Amino acid sequence: xxxxxxxxxxxxDAFFAAVEQRDKPSxxxxxxxxxxxxGRGVVATASYEARAFxxxxxxxxxxxxxxxxxxAYLSGRFEAYRAASEAVMGVLRSxxxxxxxxxxxxxxxxxxxxxxxxxxxxxxxxFAEDLRRRVREVTGGLTASVGVASSKxxxxxxxxxxxxxxxxxxxxxxxxxxLHPMHVKVIPGVGPATVERLRRAGVHTVADLARxxxxxxxxxxxxxxxxxxxxxxRARDDRAVVPDREAKSVSVEGTYEHDxxxxxxxxxxxxxxxxxxxxxxxxxxxxxxxVTLKVRLYDFTTxxxxxxxxxxxxxxAAIARVARGLLRDLxxxxxxxxxxxxxxxxxxxxxxxxxxxxxxxxxxxxxDKGADEDTGHHSADAPDxxxxxxxxxxxxxxxxxxxxxxxxxxxxxxxxxxxGLDVVHAEHGRGWVWGAGRGVVTVRxxxxxxxxxxxxxxxxxxxxxxxxxxxxxxxxxxPGRARDQ
DNA sequence: TCTGGGGTCCTAGGACCC
DNA sequence: TCTGGGGTCCTAGGACCC
Numbered sequence: 021x022x023x024x025x026x027x028x029x030x031x032x033d034a035f036f037a038a039v040e041q042r043d044k045p046s047x048x049x050x051x052x053x054x055x056x057x058x059g060r061g062v063v064a065t066a067s068y069e070a071r072a073f074x075x076x077x078x079x080x081x082x083x084x085x086x087x088x089x090x091x092a093y094l095s096g097r098f099e100a101y102r103a104a105s106e107a108v109m110g111v112l113r114s115x116x117x118x119x120x121x122x123x124x125x126x127x128x129x130x131x132x133x134x135x136x137x138x139x140x141x142x143x144x145x146x147f148a149e150d151l152r153r154r155v156r157e158v159t160g161g162l163t164a165s166v167g168v169a170s171s172k173x174x175x176x177x178x179x180x181x182x183x184x185x186x187x188x189x190x191x192x193x194x195x196x197x198x199l200h201p202m203h204v205k206v207i208p209g210v211g212p213a214t215v216e217r218l219r220r221a222g223v224h225t226v227a228d229l230a231r232x233x234x235x236x237x238x239x240x241x242x243x244x245x246x247x248x249x250x251x252x253x254r255a256r257d258d259r260a261v262v263p264d265r266e267a268k269s270v271s272v273e274g275t276y277e278h279d280x281x282x283x284x285x286x287x288x289x290x291x292x293x294x295x296x297x298x299x300x301x302x303x304x305x306x307x308x309x310x311v312t313l314k315v316r317l318y319d320f321t322t323x324x325x326x327x328x329x330x331x332x333x334x335x336x337a338a339i340a341r342v343a344r345g346l347l348r349d350l351x352x353x354x355x356x357x358x359x360x361x362x363x364x365x366x367x368x369x370x371x372x373x374x375x376x377x378x379x380x381x382x383x384x385x386x387x388d389k390g391a392d393e394d395t396g397h398h399s400a401d402a403p404d405x406x407x408x409x410x411x412x413x414x415x416x417x418x419x420x421x422x423x424x425x426x427x428x429x430x431x432x433x434x435x436x437x438x439x440g441l442d443v444v445h446a447e448h449g450r451g452w453v454w455g456a457g458r459g460v461v462t463v464r465x466x467x468x469x470x471x472x473x474x475x476x477x478x479x480x481x482x483x484x485x486x487x488x489x490x491x492x493x494x495x496x497x498x499p500g501r502a503r504d505q
Numbered sequence: 506t507c508t509g510g511g512g513t514c515c516t517a518g519g520a521c522c523c
Numbered sequence: 524t525c526t527g528g529g530g531t532c533c534t535a536g537g538a539c540c541c
Contacts, residue, residue, distance in 0.1 A: 035541095055509075056509055056510090058509095059506080060507090060508080060509075061509065062507095062508070062509045062510090063509090064509075064510090064541085065541095077541080078508085078509085078541095079507095079508090080507055080508055080509095081509095082506090082507065082508095083507070083508095122540085122541075123511095123512090123540080123541045124541085125541075126541070208539085208540075209514090209538085209539065209540080210539090211538060211539050211540085212538090212539095213537085213538060213539085214538075214539090242515075242516070243515090243516090244514080244515055244516085245515080245538090267512085268512085268513070268514095269511090269512070269513085270511090270512095271510085271511065271512075272510085272511090273509085273510060273511080274509090274510085275508095275509060275510085310533085310534095312534095320507095320508070322536080322537095323535085323536090324534090324535060324536070325534085325535080326533085326534060326535080327533095327534095328532085328533065328534085357508095358509090358510095360510085362511095362512095510541105511540100511541090512539100512540080512541090513538105513539080513540080514537105514538085514539085514540105515536105515537085515538085515539105516535100516536090516537085516538105517534100517535090517536095518533105518534090518535095519532105519533085519534090520531100520532085520533080520534105521530100521531085521532085521533105522529100522530085522531085522532105523528100523529090523530090
């Protein structure tokens, strides 16, 4: 918690519905519901006029229609929402370099980095009112609710309190008197399940929560949430405003109007979804190692199955093949209402492409151990200074990337370095070579048609590494043979 | 013929390694 | 030849958010 109210939270009011009303004057002043319009749809956003009839986000569209039959039901125009969002984020970024978007319609702004004379309440209030005016201007009339406080937590609570189209600046020192009478569900992260657990422990308000010891909260809620709520109940929150948070997963899913029972149809859906995921990965210069299949059965039982590959992939064929394989282990005889494909364990491969620019056609399958999570990696061009075995390993990795692989006719996709972890991933015209290990460099050749070739491992300082070549390829590629899919 | 889609974070158990 | 403990990775599921 800061000494001054320098964290701002901005939330656009009934965002999707408001964009629709802005763009279609006949909808203004009338109930508008944006969301799934089919038999299994749910409400994403209801305009305030629709909320008056009891329509809420996440309610099934069926129920919304029952409560408010005369509303306009729209399926959403995400390009328009994205454009409006970008305009708003642009305004925010013109105020401070530290802007953390939470979604299309919400963001934190760090005012310590903004150009304000001081951070006293009157100054911050005038600034926030001007900001709201500029948001209205740049979006053609969309309204925003804004909270400003000494932490992210209280800024968000504050913007919620003045919805819609309001502003609340929490004066430093008044946080607890604001917070303690409120119900625990005002705390972000406290949903129905946590409310129920706390209720059984006799906790209703934040003040009740603050009376519990940390040990007891951890016992009731688990370590992470217990510790977090212990602090938040005392308005302790030091979380920084973090711009440019990187994506951790990419997924596509769909719920079908009628349960799908045909396995071939399921495989066709999964193959299409894998292609969508791959397209989005490639668009972001990303690839990932873990492929997840999500299945919701006819009775709403939700299952997930995942498989982690040796090397990251963004190939539609590879993702589809793994996802279809995961489906095979599942009993879907009763039919499924939802299928989804996702990729996580993302690595950023776009940083470096030493020897070629072709997108890979395929990727390694689950065949070997050794590639660890790619935390804290750096490009080979800008290595951290390392010592001892790590430095040797890195040198070997660079040697493999820069000399061994290209001499062998292999195009590297770049090296990725984190101390003690995997070293080089490379792409060959017909296969993959990749190195990994702890103190060793591993090379392997495999093709789309064959199972992986032999793995050869070298100590980092072994001169044989520089003499290594991929084995002669098994068989020439059949020109007419589709790879997969 | 209740119950979306895109995410994030956490937990718990087992494998594996040292 | 008996008994560990810690750390990391992977998997599955659940809570939660917008």
